[in-house]
Amino acid sequence: MLAIAMVAPACTKVDNTNPNVPVTVNPGVVLPQIIYNTSNTLVNNAFELNNELIQYTCMNNTFTEVQRFKLQPANSNGIWALYNRMRDLDDIIAMSDKGQGLTNYKAIARVVKVYIYSVLTDTYGDIPYSESGKAISQQEYTPEYDTQEEVYKGMLAELASVSKSFNTAETLLYSGDPVYKGTISRWVKFTNSLRLRLLMRVSRKMPSAVGDITTMLSNPADYPMMDNNDDNFVYRYSGGLPDVYPLAPAYVRDFDFKYKSVSAFIVDSLKKFNDSRLFQFARPTNASAGTSNPQYVGLPNSLPVTESANYNGGYNFQSYLGTRFQSPTEPAIWLTWSEVLFLKAEAAQMGYFSGDATALYNDAIKASFAYWGAPFAESYLQRTGVKYDGTLPKIYLQKFFALYFTGMEGWNEYRRTGYPLLAAGPANVNDGKVPSRIPYPLSEQSLNRINYTDAAKRMGNDNMNHKMWWQPQ
Template sequence: MKNFFKKYLIKTALVSGLATGLSSCTKDFVALNTNPDAVSTGTPQFIFSKAQYDGTGNMLNLLLGTMQYTTSFNDVAGFGSKYVQSQANSSSSAFSNAYPNEINEIGEVIKGVTGDAAKVNLLAEARIWRVYCFSRLTDLYGDIPYSQAGQGYTNSIYAPVYDAQKDIYANMLAELDAAATSLDAAKITFGSSDLIYGGNTAQWKKFAYSLMLRLGMRMTKVDANAAQTWATKAIAGGVILADADVAKVAYVGSGQDINKNPLALNLLNSDYIKADGKSNTEGGKYQDVFINYLKTNTDPRLPVISVVYTTGTADTTSANQKGMSAMLSTKPADFVTFSEPRQNTLLLLSSPRIVFSAAESYFLLAEAALRGWYSGATATASYQNGISAAMRQWAIIAGANGTISTNQINTYIRYHQLNTAGTFAQQMEQIHTQFWVGVFPDAQEVFANYRRTGYPALVPNNYVGNATGGLIFRRMLYPVSEQNLNTASYKAAIARQGADSFLTRVWWDKQ
């Protein structure tokens, strides 16, 4: 960040000096060298759309491997499931991509609409989206630039301080509270520039309270009282429970890449574009842990999300699905027989990207009920509603190809009842194992939930040459550029939080 603005200022100075020197040659120099198509002030609506695209697109796909959904025999592509030391710096990409894109963009939107009472909804929705973007970032890295982030151009802050995650959480929750309260259905909205809800203020309010529930529950181990306070406030405000209210970014699936589902685009380009089961450039397949779980539990989602190319065509038969081991280091002779994502569901470029699902709300409500923080429904009812919503959402993602019948859903639930006679830990394991299956493919959110709860009880892949001593990592590494360009702030952060290591736990991730 610092380097970019240095270059910008140097270029500006050179251009200014050149203009002065040539003033005697032509008095129309400035006019002749001004781009007639450029604007001096950004349009908040356009920037908001871009911030939504970038915020949704900036995800660490390597976490699909970490949460043991996918793997690869290729060490480079397999970092997420193998934690290979030589590829450790790939974990910094979310940080590097966020600040010049969605963080900077949503900051510009907020500046552009602040102070205008008529634009209260635009401000509120921008604040909510800013919390979403920052929450994903801080949950990956812990302490990050927050209060001074994105102020290089406006305030010449090229080396922003890293705020403590505890303080970031306090501010994000306060922002959600204020933004949700300020929404006014009678005022103007972003309209069609809002790729999630089309400006629907009632749905934005549910999204805000759903994020509040997520962040509140994140604090259960580090500050149970605060967790309860924010979770109950969120529940009272009203969270996403209906399929129609699911927060999702829509994509058209054609034209420029920004118009295509970013997860599907990434997976297709890295591995699955040929759809033959053998020409996978980076050697990716579903991991055996995930496929075995789905098969063992006769999960109706398996044929929806998975195919195997045994005869040159896509076969969705559940009995034929097979996951690949994360311990492979070379391409196996039977590589074609392993399962991979289905082209017209998970790899559909025109499918929406779910940002917050009804399933997640229900699973968190099930835990809240288990803790005695929620009396609106039993833990059993919320747990079952979570499973049902998680299965229905595949129709939201892929239409008819993702549809799971009501009978299939009810049959699955009948054989997967919450064991209310079990211990708190046993019921938590059931709830959050279903969270793992139900929130897929949002591996980043599952990674955060796994670190908080310990579920599902994944066994680490102790691959030769891994960076963690055979343990599932707890956070991502800061970019090397931060050590060089923001040295003082970087050093202060690690002095407070702990070493810039995969095994350093962030504030809310307590044992």
């Protein structure tokens, strides 16, 4: 004991803290990771779910279940994992409340939360909303599911509030804005544009929505929205690992990427209109690439597997996705000016405000061509099948083309409008009906079973054909 006592004063306390890991961070460190991870989710689920459900693409050599409308539990996991972003967004809000000059970080976190909630509810229907994200703050580990109607009311109220909370006289103290580089006026435009998207989605179900649409579109100075392609909310990957487009060869083997052909619906429609976006969305068949007469051949969805593999002579005679979708720097699309113009054109046609539907429709098409880098000629607007005739289906079809690879938005709009008129393939297993929702993930059955069970009952016993609250019944 005496020896120990003599040695003890010479001992020093060991600091077991990793000097390379920060104890505290600022909002500028957290925000880019949220946008990066959310962007990855949007791209991956466009590729695996959205594009297969509504005939942007289809698998060509295996019997994929999504294009047949036989959804598996694993199909639910990717989008549900967006809940993992909520804690980080709440951290940004908490940091902003404690510091000076962080108002805009809080506003950005709030609008990104709404965007994520909109993806979640439009995928599953009823979801945890008012009680979500409270596991740490309130030890709420089994949140109740709000009805989709209540979720929409909450999201729209939040967007109306947050659009007024931005301080355009301030920038972002710690930077960290990978989309708008601290230009707060563009965040305001994104917020109002997202609100317009959601208001139009519920305009036939929520009486107050039409009035809000009229107010916003009739007062552009008070409710600025995207007005050029520089305002697009797209995440531009740097191209250096790990900040790489999720479908690039760094993550998806070329062999696996080419399991998907572009659908016959897309190829045939764009060829009929002599639409140069075809050359962005698809590539010529391997057999014709580099020749004086490149051929574009789409694959019909949901053929029996042997017919898919052998269609038109096999893989070398089918068009794969455009090479741009294997580029490490291809952007992830959240919302674009073209979509906003189509929303305005529809609102004008519906009589919600006094805009010129024809001019807005034409401008929306031009904006889409410009975004995709596709050559455009004014004569395109006069072509049969393209020229605006005062009917909504014209708007819906062109919007369908413009929403290519925009997360789950193509599927959302198809369910809302019923357009384009898609014919299910012969091997579909859902009586020719495009599913209306994705079933909840299996994890909810084990981790939140009581609340899952209640929500599942409201969703037709978790049926993929149970319609969204905002869908026409």
